Ligand SMILES: NC(=O)NCCC(=O)O
């Protein structure tokens with residue numbers, strides 16, 4: 001079997017920085033140490049060898065708001081690899097009333113084109129006995145995360161009773177619920193009022209989703225998860241109100257994780273006031289971009305560990321698709337891209353500025369989520385036996401982001417014109433060189449599904465604690481527990 005060696009680099013993991021070569025055989029890391037030899041040699045001098053990025057939040061070819069997101073598993077995973085991401089986790093989305101297993105089949109078909117490894121979260125978009133039953137079958141297929149939308153009233157949103165029932169089921173199965181935390185009832189009211197008052201442009205999207213709707217919903221989801229006895233993962237945390245709820249819960253020992261997006265960390269609400277309608281509409285996403293105070297809160301969360309992972313929520317729509325909402329901001333498809341830009345943007349605006357360390361960079365782009373999703377150390381690690389999903393990141397390699405050179409299928413880039421460093425010299429997916437001296441070498445269909453079993457360490461520990469502290473009847477002499 002032929003071997004590859006990455007030579008002369010500095011290995012950076014979530015907790016260590018040291019010089020060593022990495023030997024790869026059969027798609028796995030076979031040895032780490034000095035003076036290793038292999039059939040193919042990749043030069044990592046003056047560069048960092050890290051676990052490939054894992055993006056836990058993508059929507060590829062997703063049916064949404066009357067259209068489909070424009071990047072599919074072909075262009076989406078090419079974009080991922082070009083930016084140093086070697087695994088994506090996409091959302092299988094049953095339409096209301098649809099079987100979860102049918103939705104999974106549909107996502108399975110789409111993912112056949114993937115260039116890098118992938119996994120799925122399952123969305124709970126409606127509730128009933130069938131969903132309850134199928135959740136078990138879904139976990140048996142290697143999916144241990146279930147997403148709940150607290151917004152998008154009338155389409156994807158679930159109510160509190162449904163969410164509580166689903167969270168209880170997750171607790172029984174050792175699965176983890178995810179939430180999109182915005183108060184969908186309030187958003188619907190505000191949107192209707194704004195439209196009635198003649199606020200029809202993309203800036204009204206931001207007015208309709210103030211930080212309070214996110215803070216309220218985040219706190220509510222945390223409390224419901226605590227009552228259901230299950231950990232909770234909050235996607236796209238964009239503001240201090242939501243971060244504060246997560247921080248407070250963590251300090252009380254609750255098992256909650258928060259995921260900011262690279263867009264919310266680096267782009268602000270002024271984008272919505274741009275006089276060019278297309279410019280503003282291209283940046284419409286939920287939650288919307290916020291002000292500097294909220295951005296500072298997210299950066300502080302990454303540095304302090306109260307926020308855990310940086311994702312993209314990559315859900316890209318073309319300008320033509322965005323124009324569905326001319327005259328009515330509620331019809332602008334919600335979503336932005338970012339898969340190719342997440343790592344270089346975070347390196348440039350996070351590590352180079354000193355907001356986070358290189359080790360924290362690895363933690364929040366790869367290792368933390370691999371642990372949460374229960375696929376560590378197969379993914380997210382530079383360890384003997386781990387999948388050889390690796391990047392050789394060159395801290396001096398520089399580019400200016402431009403839609404004209406991106407892999408994504410859309411006609412613009414929300415980071416257009418930003419100069420970034422920390423680009424991949426090499427990217428390996430299970431040992432196969434996908435980016436070679438900076439050039440993408442795509443391999444459609446190379447990507448494999450990553451099964452993630454339930455009952456990971458945090459789920460197990462929390463169930464043990466909840467069992468130990470569960471309500472119990474008090475034994476009283478002479479008084480029977482049940483009536484006579
Ligand atoms: N975030 C967004 O605006 N679009 C994608 C769907 C979602 O995550 O809410």
Ligand SMILES: [Zn+2]
Nearest residue numbers: 180235236286
């Ligand atoms: Zn969302």
Ligand SMILES: [Zn+2]
Nearest residue numbers: 057059313315
């Ligand atoms: Zn999303």
